Amino acid sequence: MLANTILIIGTGLIGGSFAKGLKQRNLIRCAIGYGRRYEQLELGIELAVIDEAARDLPQAIARADVIVLGVPTLTVADYLDVIAEHRKADSVVTDVASVKGEIAHVIREHYGVIPPWFVLGHPIAGSEKSGITASNSDLYVHHKVILTPEVDTDENALALIRALWEGVGADVVCMGIDEHDRVLAATSHLPHALAFSLVDCLQAMDANVDVFRFAAGGFRDFTRIAGSHPVMWHDIMLANKSAILEMMGEFKATLSNLENAIENDDSDTILAMFERAKASREHFAGLIDAASSTESNAAKSADLSKDKN
Amino acid sequence: MLANTILIIGTGLIGGSFAKGLKQRNLIRCAIGYGRRYEQLELGIELAVIDEAARDLPQAIARADVIVLGVPTLTVADYLDVIAEHRKADSVVTDVASVKGEIAHVIREHYGVIPPWFVLGHPIAGSEKSGITASNSDLYVHHKVILTPEVDTDENALALIRALWEGVGADVVCMGIDEHDRVLAATSHLPHALAFSLVDCLQAMDANVDVFRFAAGGFRDFTRIAGSHPVMWHDIMLANKSAILEMMGEFKATLSNLENAIENDDSDTILAMFERAKASREHFAGLIDAASSTESNAAKSADLSKDKN
Numbered sequence: 279m280l281a282n283t284i285l286i287i288g289t290g291l292i293g294g295s296f297a298k299g300l301k302q303r304n305l306i307r308c309a310i311g312y313g314r315r316y317e318q319l320e321l322g323i324e325l326a327v328i329d330e331a332a333r334d335l336p337q338a339i340a341r342a343d344v345i346v347l348g349v350p351t352l353t354v355a356d357y358l359d360v361i362a363e364h365r366k367a368d369s370v371v372t373d374v375a376s377v378k379g380e381i382a383h384v385i386r387e388h389y390g391v392i393p394p395w396f397v398l399g400h401p402i403a404g405s406e407k408s409g410i411t412a413s414n415s416d417l418y419v420h421h422k423v424i425l426t427p428e429v430d431t432d433e434n435a436l437a438l439i440r441a442l443w444e445g446v447g448a449d450v451v452c453m454g455i456d457e458h459d460r461v462l463a464a465t466s467h468l469p470h471a472l473a474f475s476l477v478d479c480l481q482a483m484d485a486n487v488d489v490f491r492f493a494a495g496g497f498r499d500f501t502r503i504a505g506s507h508p509v510m511w512h513d514i515m516l517a518n519k520s521a522i523l524e525m526m527g528e529f530k531a532t533l534s535n536l537e538n539a540i541e542n543d544d545s546d547t548i549l550a551m552f553e554r555a556k557a558s559r560e561h562f563a564g565l566i567d568a569a570s571s572t573e574s575n576a577a578k579s580a581d582l583s584k585d586k587n
Numbered sequence: 588m589l590a591n592t593i594l595i596i597g598t599g600l601i602g603g604s605f606a607k608g609l610k611q612r613n614l615i616r617c618a619i620g621y622g623r624r625y626e627q628l629e630l631g632i633e634l635a636v637i638d639e640a641a642r643d644l645p646q647a648i649a650r651a652d653v654i655v656l657g658v659p660t661l662t663v664a665d666y667l668d669v670i671a672e673h674r675k676a677d678s679v680v681t682d683v684a685s686v687k688g689e690i691a692h693v694i695r696e697h698y699g700v701i702p703p704w705f706v707l708g709h710p711i712a713g714s715e716k717s718g719i720t721a722s723n724s725d726l727y728v729h730h731k732v733i734l735t736p737e738v739d740t741d742e743n744a745l746a747l748i749r750a751l752w753e754g755v756g757a758d759v760v761c762m763g764i765d766e767h768d769r770v771l772a773a774t775s776h777l778p779h780a781l782a783f784s785l786v787d788c789l790q791a792m793d794a795n796v797d798v799f800r801f802a803a804g805g806f807r808d809f810t811r812i813a814g815s816h817p818v819m820w821h822d823i824m825l826a827n828k829s830a831i832l833e834m835m836g837e838f839k840a841t842l843s844n845l846e847n848a849i850e851n852d853d854s855d856t857i858l859a860m861f862e863r864a865k866a867s868r869e870h871f872a873g874l875i876d877a878a879s880s881t882e883s884n885a886a887k888s889a890d891l892s893k894d895k896n
Contacts, residue, residue, distance in 0.1 A: 402801060422801055464789055465802045469809050471845060472781055474864045479834075479841040480773055481867035490871035492711060492731055493774045500778050500809055505868045508861035515849050515857055525788075526846050530839065532788040536780060537835050540824050548824055552817035555783045558790035559814045562799035 280441050283308045285332070285342035287357055289322055292374045292401060293348020294413030298327045299446030302415040306442075310338050313410075322410040339364040344442065347373040350510065351380060351517050358388040365395075370435040372397045376462060378426045378455040380517035394432040397439040399425045400458065401448065402466075408507070419447030426455045456521075463521035468529060470511055471522065473504040589750050592617045594641070594651035596666055598631055601683045601710060602657020603722030607636045608755030611724040615751075619647050620719075631719040648673040653751065656682040659819065660689060660826050667697040674704075679744040681706045685771060687735045687764040689826035703741040706748040708734045709767065710757065711775075717816065728756030735764045765830075772830035777838060779820055780831065782813040 284300065286293040289311040297309040311319045311328035312335055319331030332338035339345065339361055347354050354373060361371060371393075375381045378398050385392050392398070403421040423443040427436050440450045453461075480489050493501075515522060539547035593609065595602040598620040606618040620628045620637035621644055628640030641647035648654065648670055656663050663682060670680060680702075684690045687707050694701050701707070712730040732752040736745050749759045762770075789798050802810075824831060848856035 424801070461798055461801050464792060464798050465806050469785065469806055471842070472785065473809070474861050475838060475842045475845055476778065476781065477864040477867050478860050479838050481863065482841075483773060483837075489770055489773050490867075492733070492770050493871075497774050497778055500782070500812070501868055503809070504864045505872070506865070508858055508865055511861055512854060512857045515845075516852060516854070519849055519852075523846065523849060526842065526849075528792075529784060529788050530842065530846075532791075533780070533784045533835065533839065536784055536824075537832065537839075540828055540832060543825060545821060545825070548821045549817055551787050552783050552820055554790065555786040555813045556815070556817055558786050558799075559810055562802075563814070 279307060280305045280438065280445060281343045282306065283310065283342050284344045284346065284442075285310045285312065285338050286328065286346045286348050287312045287335075288347065288349030288353075289313045289319060289328065289410045289413075290348055291404060291408050291410075291412045291414075291417070293346055294322060294327045294410045295403075295415065295417035296346060296348070296374075296401070296442075296446065297322075298325075298413045299415040299418060300442060301326060301329070303445060305445040306344075310342065311410075312338055318410050322413070325411065325413065327410055327413045335360060336364040340366065342366065343369050344438065345369060345371045347371065347375075351375045351377060351384075351513055354381060355384045355388060358385065362389065362393075368395075370395050370397060370432075370438050372399050372439045374399060374401055375517075376400055376466070376514055377517035378424075378458045379521075382426075382455055392428050392430070394430050395435050397425060397427060397431060397435050398455070399423060399439060399443070400462075401443065402462075403448075416447065418443065421448050423448040423450045424458050425450060425452050426458050427452055459518050459521045460524075463518055463525045467514055467518055467522050468525040470503050470506060471515065471526065472529070473501050474511070477501050477504040588616060589614045589747065589754060590652045591615065592619065592651050593653045593655065593751075594619045594621065594647050595637065595655045595657050596621045596644075597656065597658030597662075598622045598628060598637065598719045598722075599657055600713060600717050600719075600721045600723075600726070602655055603631060603636045603719045604712075604724065604726035605655060605657070605683075605710070605751075605755060606631075607634075607722045607724040608727060609751060610635060610638070612754055614754040615653075619651065621647055622719075627719050631722070634720065634722065636719055636722045644669060645673040649675065651675065652678055653747065654678060654680045656680065656684075660684045660686060660693075660822055663690060664693045664697065667694065671698065671702075677704075679704050679706060679741075679747050681708050681748045683708060683710055684826075685709055685775075685823055686826035687733075687767045688830075691735075691764055701737050701739070703739050704744050706734060706736060706740060706744050707764070708732060708748060708752070709771075710752065711771075712757075725756065727752065730757050732757040732759045733767050734759060734761050735767050736761055768827050768830045769833075772827055772834045776823055776827055776831050777834040779812050779815060780824065780835065781838070782810050783820070786810050786813040 284306045286297045300306045301309050309328040310330045310332050311322050312332040313319055316331060322328045323331060345361060347357060373381055381398060382392060401418055401423045403417050443450050483489055536551060593615045595606045609615045610618050618637040619639045619641050620631050621641040622628055625640060631637045632640060656666060682690055690707060691701060710727055710732045712726050752759050792798055845860060
């Protein structure tokens, strides 16, 4: 058992799956959930995601050894004061926001600093599903969780958060805030921007029915992420604006190189680029597959978990 | 039985799978294969892809009721004269090139016109595998095949080619050459260009190991097609240059709109775009899924076929 009482503020897919995973593995004694809709929390108790549903947030905060902010980035600020006021002296707080720079900024605005007891984190996982009913205790198995501790982050606080994530099966990595935001811009935010743009571009075309009718060979996967939650992705685009705009610029430059090469029948450039891309893709295929296959594993485990529960 | 003798010039995945599918369903009496490497053809006989391996191309042409040009776009021209010289008067010729405008141009250059006995076609199917050993008799089940007949295309020739493709399970659609090339530019060629560009862009980044290490959530699928055959895609980019450059321009404009909206914190524009994309994606999900799910079905059937053979 790693901690006694954990409080999940915002029991969506991310926070809910974390709680469920910890409970199932007996890593915590009691999981309290707090969220906007009480009936959802009650459902969460039935689904063994949490043990209790909090009505009184200050009280719940005062009981917690670990507090997880599972709410969207833009609402984290709403909880910072009540947490600071009621938390136990030795409790640890963490978050799950996909952009760390913005959260760090919000926290500094509220507290003046990032407190030693606040460990910024980002579990790289998820699915198109959402909400407490989608909670999956194996969601994080073999998934990466990035923690972005500061110089002043308390070592024990960091160690505890790391242990909790590792406890539910995640691979935990530490890196700097800016590095995190750049890596995520490249591997997640930009691809989403491209997928949204591609679908938007095609739906505007004449005969778009035919366009989608003849979609095949990867198009579905390419655009699947364009079915992602618009509000969440709007928030991410603005929260990670600087890194995303930088990546967009790099991408447009690369695409323009290809465009010019095609225009000029420049076979050498086209071939070199495609061969370089294929080589990279294959070189890193092992890494990419390892990161991605766990999604299907988690989905299978989710089915098994449902049966068990 | 739809035809007596079929000649496949270029027994790669596409031509080989067509032959294998026709043979397995007893739609033709005899399939002759012709290709650069005789030992591959012999392997094709063992694998029940073809019945005979041709050493003498003119002789094989003279025997054929149907000739399928399964060779890459840029080599089709090499066969046009020998076909015209030795073909039976009532034989039908078809191709499988993914860009129709370029092939039409090549054919007109050679013959002055597109002959009534030449039915241009494009089976939209494939996988990362290649070669005669990858031939799969169910590759085309529920896949689209686009035929682009001209005004002068012989009706019976068209009907025969249609029947052969439908015989191996494909859904056959007719459309104009330009329309075909635009649809393919949008749904296949541009996504490939984007995937190649994304991977090339990322591999050039500092710390690219980290970049690929943290790839998750759709990145693999997004970039899977960047593992496609560089030469084949080089050929396609140049063969469909005009439609591809047009699509690239449209795409870059859409991406720039998003870029500007992010730069200007223009929430309304960002949200509208993402919601539009999500709505389209879901509206067309049925079509896209139907087009794509057959890939996995075909793969499963391929395993079954292997056992049968």
